[in-house]
Amino acid sequence: MCIDPSVARVGYVNNQRKLFMAEENRRLDARDLITIGVFSAVIVVLIFVGGVFFAINPVLTFWTPAACALLPGPAFLLLAAKVRKRGVIAICGLVVGLVVFVTGMFWGIAVGYVVLGALGDAIASSGGYGSFARNAVAYILFSLSFCISFIVFFTNRSYWLSSMASSSADEAYFETMIAAAREWILPVMIAGTVLSALLSALVGRRLLKRQFEKAGIVS
Amino acid sequence: MxxxxxxxxxxxxxxxxxxxxxxxxxxxxxxxxxxxxxxxxxxxxxxxxxxxxxxxxxxxxxxxxxxxxxxxxxxxxxxxxxxxxxxxxxxxxxxxxxxxxxxxxxxxxxVSEFMEALYRLRVSKKLVIPFAVMIRYAPAVLQEFAMIRDAMRMRGISPSLFGFVRRPLETVECFYVPMLMSAARVADELSAAAVARGIESKARRTCLxxxxxxxxxxxxxxxxxxxxxxxxxxxxxxxx
Incomplete structure (x- = not known):
């Protein structure tokens, strides 16, 4: 292996093109899986950094999904552009969902990342991961996972509370949250999340065009 | 060991x-x-x-x-x-x-123990590798945030909300470009190291x-x- 990563990649392709071309184009190999892992770490951290200040406050908590959607867009698009194989976004969603589950958030969010990630992957792969519109739709779906918790909160509140309020002393948080909940919040929250995700994807497109394509990180 | x-x-x-x-x-x-x-x-x-x-x-x-x-x-x-x-x-x-x-x-x-344990629980390689890498790299991302913030200050770009409002696109670029560049570089280096250590081998993984x-x-x-x-x-x- 060469030390310079750009040289290493060219050498790898030239040396093994005849052998691995067919397989390499279709299936995720170890390099892709590692790339997914690294970018998932970035995405997880950006989701948490964006959302944490909203999640801790019961009035602002309704804007957590939009805040979580705002930051990871560029990382998400760069991951899709770098790997470009079926399953990238689905596996990223699986990893993020696992983290969300382990950190004790509402289980619907974790399921959302897995299901919507797979759905987004199908859409993005139909454009060969090269269409900005399809990648952006995939990112918007991915970001909407966080809304699921609140969709359940508004449609089946008793169930949501029973699965969240583990100890009775936590009630003040949820009482304030219920007092702050209005009917109009849910549609506005979903629309806000979509807009925020779209904005993040647009910033990502700009960065990809202006910086990463020039630097040879993606082609 | x-x-x-x-x-x-x-x-x-x-x-x-x-x-x-x-x-x-x-x-x-x-x-x-x-x-x-x-x-x-x-x-x-x-x-x-x-x-x-x-x-x-x-x-x-x-x-x-x-x-x-x-x-x-x-x-x-x-x-x-x-x-x-x-x-x-x-x-x-x-x-x-x-x-x-x-x-x-x-x-x-x-990480090696963790991967081996997940393999023995019959979890797919496609989930184990990204998850293990994620756990390993997430703390480094936070460290990198701090370093990028310092670097931005040294160059006279304010990494605060005020700086963002004044020059949104420049601030955003100065934040994302180093972070994603280093993520891409780390991904390449880790892959090279892992391939050299035989992660692509079809043989069963062993653990010391x-x-x-x-x-x-x-x-x-x-x-x-x-x-x-x-x-x-x-x-x-x-x-x-």
Whole structure:
């Protein structure tokens, strides 16, 4: 292996093109899986950094999904552009969902990342991961996972509370949250999340065009 | 090499993974805060036994501080800042037990052990590799944030909200470009290292750390399951 990563990649392709071309184009190999892992770490951290200040406050908590959607867009698009194989976004969603589950958030969010990630992957792969519109739709779906918790909160509140309020002393948080909940919040929250995700994807497109394509990180 | 320093009992990594999952359920089904605090105490004890004493101490201090903060701010909920402090401390005490469990697993289990354990649990390579890399790299991302912030200050770009409002696109670029560049570089370097170490080999992976389910593992798991069953039965028969 060469030390310079750009040289290493060219050498790898030239040396093994005849052998691995067919397989390499279709299936995720170890390099892709590692790339997914690294970018998932970035995405997880950006989701948490964006959302944490909203999640801790019961009035602002309704804007957590939009805040979580705002930051990871560029990382998400760069991951899709770098790997470009079926399953990238689905596996990223699986990893993020696992983290969300382990950190004790509402289980619907974790399921959302897995299901919507797979759905987004199908859409993005139909454009060969090269269409900005399809990648952006995939990112918007991915970001909407966080809304699921609140969709359940508004449609089946008793169930949501029973699965969240583990100890009775936590009630003040949820009482304030219920007092702050209005009917109009849910549609506005979903629309806000979509807009925020779209904005993040647009910033990502700009960065990809202006910086990463020039630097040879993606082609 | 098996590193057993500071670890009174060696417990199979698979047991530690189950501990994380079952511990999660403990907290989900905890009926009162006293019970939850009891479980946190149990987790802390387990952390000390498993060799994560420093992390356990830090978490215990944070938990105590939060409970004190909660008790203090409970009397001031009419004031807006009292309410904010109160709900904040509540949220943190809700999240902390889960964080503690995750910290115990990550700090007592090496990545190679963790991967081997997941392979033995028949988890697909396509999930194990990204997940292991993610756990390893996430702390580095946070460190990189701090370094990027310093670098931005040195170049006279304010990494604050004010700087963002004044020059949004420039600030955003100065933040994302170094972060994503380094992520891309790390991904390439890690892949090169992993390929050199034979991650693509079709042969079965081996691990230098012997991995066996011993009496301690069965006893610990039995204890966890028993407690969980008792807890769920109490929850069903006596709804709060």
């Amino acid at each position: 098996a590193d057993n320093r500071g670890r009174a009992v060696t417990i199979d990594p698979r047991t530690r993974i189950f501990f994380l999952l079952i511990g999660n359920l403990f907290i989900v089904f905890a009926p009162t805060q006293a019970v939850e605090a009891g479980f946190v105490l149990f987790f802390l004890l387990a952390a000390v036994v498993l060799g994560a004493a420093p992390q356990a101490l830090k978490t215990a201090a944070a938990y105590l501080l939060l409970i004190v903060l909660q008790a203090f701010s409970a009397g001031w909920t009419r004031m807006w800042w009292g309410m904010m402090l109160f709900t904040f401390s509540q949220f943190m005490t809700m999240v902390l037990p889960y964080a503690l469990l995750a910290v115990i697993l990550v700090s007592t289990t090496k 750390v012997p991995m066996r389910f011993g009496i301690a593992d069965f006893a610990f798991l039995a204890l966890l399951v028993a407690v969980l069953v008792v807890e769920i039965v109490i929850n069903i028969t006596a709804p709060i």
